Amino acid sequence: DVQMTQSPSSLSASVGDRVTISCRASQGVGNYLAWFQQKPGRAPKSLIYAASSLHSGVPSKFSGSGSGTHFTLTISSLQPEDSATYYCQQYNTYPLTFGGGTKVEIK
């Protein structure tokens, strides 16, 4: 199975900060990488697919980059509503696998 490793596991940042989350795959997954946002007690929400394509309705403050084994999710200007856990996922190879999550908190 492809192992997905996210860093950091948690972070605290101020409103307006630029936040970057890293995701590494144990083997190359091309650009078959997605990002999800999950708030406590809620279903995940799809943010990005194909490493850098935004799902419909997702604000442009979210962006993704990378290919192969290293990917990043960036929030350009952190807002209180962005407080959540973010997961990466590879869909290049079955079984599809997720990272361990990055919890983003507002200072």
Place this chain on the structure above:
Amino acid sequence: DVQLGQSGGGLVQPGGSLRLSCSASGFTFDTSAMHWVRQAPGKRLEYVSTISSNGGLTYYADSVKGRFTISRDNSKRMLFLQMNSLRREDTAVYYCVKAHYSNFDAFDMWGQGTMVTVSS
């Protein structure tokens, strides 16, 4: 609007069975692959199963292979997950997920989730 309405969760004893349902609306169900994903309390998301748009292709995580069966009824716009021989470690919130139009394997919209608790 795309909507996925889930039902069928609950409390079941180890070794028991449960059938989860996911009702789809707001999109062309019979051209969309569908997925099941679960999340144990406090844990990361875990892939469970996938079914192609016509039901001819299915995938399973090793942890559920031989015990769970994914199926669909396109005439009723319904997705199912039959779970047999349930174990305590199957306790989780289960989500149905619509595949993205651009790629069978990419996730798009998520259902609200349904809790499955396996306990005696």
